[in-house]
Amino acid sequence: MRRGAGSNGALAALGLMLVLATPAQAQIGPIKTFRDWISGCDNTKSCTALSLPNETDDEIAFLRLDRPAGPEGAPTLALKLRAQKLKPSFTIALALDGAPFPAAGRPLQATSVDGEVAEITIPPAEAEALIAAARKATTLTAQIEAASFKVSLAGSVAAMLWIDERQGRLNTPGALIRKGTTGTAPPAPTLPVIAGKPASGKPLSKAEAAALTKAMRAEVNRREPDTCEDMPDGFTGSDGAWALDDAVRLVAIACSRGAYNVASQFWLVGGRDVARARPAPFQGAGGNPANELINADFDPKTGHVSFYARARGIGDCGRSGAYGWDGKGFAVLRMSEMSECRLIPGDDWITLFRSKNSPAN
Structure with missing residues (x-):
């Protein structure tokens, strides 16, 4: 997996092309960067937060948190790997600032379908513990035999707090970060139905x-x-x-x-x-x-x-x-x-x- 060349100028140029007023009916969601994390939500307030790999890395690991809106919307957390020569089945050991995670040091099982991509779903209890630990921890390390991948947690709390705010969970028991003792998230907006039509005219030669x-x-x-x-x-x-x-x-x-x-x-x-x-x-x-x-x-x-x-x-x-x-x-x-x-x-x-x-x- 080799990294291609790029420039901030190219991204800035594209950014200028992407700035366009959006009609109210579209409700295209926001996206925002928090240090080494980025968060965004869609028109139903279903939200995602991602850790951002180092710009100099060729092989990467990153965390992805997804949470639907609404009272029943439960968060899911996954660790994703993009590397060369991954085995079809392997174990991965995690550490938070050098200390084994979970505390018992139990490795997680992982699989790769093509030797370059792997996704490890973190069990709910461990995910909740990792979210709580992010308040103080700075780095999650993933160890696969001799290979080591580092995931920055800088900005993760702010990214998740932003999601709580967007979904109306602040100060409720279901919040990711700022929990309370009462209240619940409002219902998720309805997923829109677009009445699309295929081209119905006689095909042109x-x-x-x-x-x-x-x-x-x-x-x-x-x-x-x-x-x-x-x-x-x-x-x-x-x-x-x-x-x-x-x-x-x-x-x-x-x-x-x-x-x-x-x-x-x-x-x-x-x-x-x-x-x-x-x-x-x-x-x-x-x-x-x-x-x-x-x-x-x-x-x-x-x-x-x-x-x-x-x-x-x-x-x-x-x-x-x-x-x-x-x-x-x-x-x-x-x-x-x-x-x-x-x-x-x-x-x-x-x-x-x-x-x-x-x-x-």
């Missing part, structure tokens, strides 16, 4: 799609010259046109490219009339203009547009998500983010929005 994307590119550059650069050979596959219904076409044109990101603009066109085309904005995903997505792909079978905006080449930070065509526009279905470039893989990015029909990809 390759020639029709090519003509429409070419005309749309010319129209964009007529409206705002030099805002959409011509793509070299090999990038034309990023362009596309689809019949959303019998009257409306979705047209995507690639407008800029970097080492690992291709930015595409999406337009809604009535028939072939590109002169009256209107932007298809994707609220909350960023982009300037607002109808721009990074590394995006449209699936006409589902009507979903997915994207994966990487802040640097190895893809350990950025934002990803999906939108669904509802017959009038594109509604957010799913949104995840990792604002710190610290080797956290995409499947562990923090979910900021989800719906009942969120796509699995």
Whole structure:
């Protein structure tokens, strides 16, 4: 597992693209960094806290705490490893500031499915003890034979306290940090249902799609010259046109490219009339203009547009998500983010929005 090159400048540039006013109905959740920890919550106030590995590490261990909202929302805590040559089954010994954890020093059992990734679910009693110990402890050490992994606890208490506040648990018996003797968390908000629609119009031929994307590119550059650069050979596959219904076409044109990101603009066109085309904005995903997505792909079978905006080449930070065509526009279905470039893989990015029909990809 080798670490790729990156820069704070790349992340800052992506951050500028991601700043966009979000409509009230989207309710995309917040994300916040606390020293070596990061926390975020989605639109149902289901929250996640992650420890952040050292920037110089090639092999990493990190803690992930998840907690749904509501009175019955119980926390789960897992230790995750990303390393080379992990055995299919092994034991792992934990220590807090050098002292065995749990106190009896009992090792935990772990398995790896591919030799590089392992997840160890920490039993509830031990998880509760670890959360309590985080008030004073500074480092959790995981020992696997001769290999040692360190997890910083700096900022963990603040991250969990922030989750308690977001979920309305402060000063209740169910709080992670600031416990009380009475009260309970309020009910979790309802998971939204997005009425998505597949593309239902007659599929366009390759020639029709090519003509429409070419005309749309010319129209964009007529409206705002030099805002959409011509793509070299090999990038034309990023362009596309689809019949959303019998009257409306979705047209995507690639407008800029970097080492690992291709930015595409999406337009809604009535028939072939590109002169009256209107932007298809994707609220909350960023982009300037607002109808721009990074590394995006449209699936006409589902009507979903997915994207994966990487802040640097190895893809350990950025934002990803999906939108669904509802017959009038594109509604957010799913949104995840990792604002710190610290080797956290995409499947562990923090979910900021989800719906009942969120796509699995």
